[in-house]
């Protein structure tokens with residue numbers, strides 16, 4: 001397990017390095033220097049020169065790349081062009097909001113999806129099973145910001161049950177939870193049916209395997225068989241999909257945050273792009289990439305724990 | 318022994334039929350097994366042996382229809398609702414499965430499964446685990462404690478089969494069903510497992526049903542034999558009678574094809590010509606008639622009677638005379 005962990009982590013770090021180089025290339029090696037783009041056409045040469053020095057653009061490329069890497073490793077992602085605040089500070093301030101939103105959305109989608117998937121297996125061919133089949137296909141096709149807009153319209157504007165914008169009053173848990181309901185609903189709902197279908201399909205496959213028959217032959221109850229003997233195997237493909245899906249959940253969060261004017265990484269990136277705040281754009285992208293890789297790697301490790309055959313294949317090869 | 322009837326009968330199967338849709342995989346099988354007795358079921362691939370085994374443990378394949386009676390310790394598992402069947406599985410009857418690689422859960426350790434299987438025991442988990450370790454030692458696993466923490470794919474083929482045997486024995490069932498217990502093994506390993514089963518049969522109080530397509534296994538292990546052909550029992554008798562005085566033409570052909578019975582060297586092993594007939598629906602008359610070297614006109618139209626040729630020795634054939 002230790003060797004497997006080391007291998008997976010190594011791969012993730014390599015991935016991150018490649019992303020950093022590619023990002024650097026995109027921002028700094030394209031024609032037009034970032035300082036003029038950031039300051040606009042009417043900036044004075046003196047102002048530009050000052051920014052160029054501050055961003056280190058007057059140094060040789062290799063030196064710039066090295067500085068960027070060295071700083072990033074030390075947790076310094078540069079400074080905001082406009083306010084001069086450290087980029088990392090702003091990210092760490094906004095990130096918990098996005099994480100909570102994505103996590104809550106994913107959490108309830110997973111719980112509901114797995115439960116519905118299991119029930120669909122128990123009542124195979126029943127009403128729930130059929131309904132799930134229809135809903136999951138149509139729901140996954142709808143973008144979450146569309147759902148966000150309609151949810152906002154219906155529940156916040158017409159019915160006035162839930163707050164339309166913001167993240168709730170700081171310190172007031174009740175208002176924060178209420179502010180989370182609509183956005184997390186908008187993100188999670190597209191996943192529920194999909195996850196349920198996924199769990200159902202892999203559960204049905206597992207229930208047909210010979211070892212399930214053995215468990216039945218020893219008189220174990222169907223409930224115990226589903227939860228202890230089948231679910232652990234059936235959840236594996238779901239976890240793998242979910243880890244990759246977390247990327248799309250985070251990008252959904254970017255849009256949904258904008259719809260609901262929630263503070264978070266989404267609102268941060270959008271305003272940074274609008275103001276040509278390159279260090280902030282780069283820092284945020286890098287941070288989110290690192291986070292995404294962390295999640296995917298963690299999921300890999302969890303899967304290896306759940307299914308010992310996976311890590312043995314790795315150990316052997 | 319609880320539940321066994323006075324004459325020591327543990328298993329009584331009466332007119333058992335199993336069909337998968339139009340396929341009549343098992344037709345009117347009747348057999349008995351007594352306490353401390355090992356009976357063998359032998360027949361070619363596809364003759365319905367596994368179908369019979371799944372009926373004996375009250376776990377037919379989804380969609381299968383069962384008729385007739387399977388009484389274990391006097392209780393009919395066919396007539397019982399699923400709840401009652403489940404109460405009998407792993408208690409009155411336990412099974413050694415054909416392929417231990419796929420018949421154990423791949424993500425739980427052997428110890429977790431062997432302790433789970435004793436779910437009806439009042440013992441605490443630790444004690445159940447200790448029982449499992451003792452049983453693994455009994456069936457000849459070198460380091461039982463270590464094996465309990467292993468997953469099934471980490472054990473060798475022989476160790477897996479021993480673990481499967483241990484799992485079934487842990488239940489102390491009245492009836493132990495072994496479906497092809499040695500088929501997944503190589504020849505040396507097969508000999509070892511047969512040797513183990515021979516030892517264990519003396520310790521085991523209940524009845525054992527060994528299902529195989531391999532006559533050698535029957536000769537080594539069984540007291541009595543039922544020969545199956547195309548979903549029917551065509552002959553029954555003691556192992557001696559079946560080996561030395563087979564009456565049904567199919568049994569005779571089966572014995573003649575057994576390599577152990579062929580003296581000297583031959584260029585080609587003899588085979589029974591043609592194949593097992595379609596069971597959808599089965600042919601009228603005797604199902605072996607199309608391949609039978611001594612078939613008469615009557616064999617193709619009339620179902621053969623069950624002819625008793627001695628106490629406990631009977632064959633279903635028009636040619637056989639008492």
Ligand SMILES: Nc1ncnc2c1ncn2[C@@H]1O[C@H](COP(=O)(O)OP(=O)(O)OP(=O)(O)O)[C@@H](O)[C@H]1O
Nearest residue numbers: 337340342361362363364365366367368369378530
């Ligand atoms: N679940 C099922 N659905 C439909 N047909 C089945 C099913 N299981 C078995 N059969 C059919 O029933 C017949 C008997 O099969 P069975 O598995 O009992 O034979 P067997 O004697 O155990 O063969 P083998 O030696 O190959 O294991 C075969 O014709 C088979 O195709």
Ligand SMILES: [Mg+2]
Nearest residue numbers: 366367368497
């Ligand atoms: Mg079989």
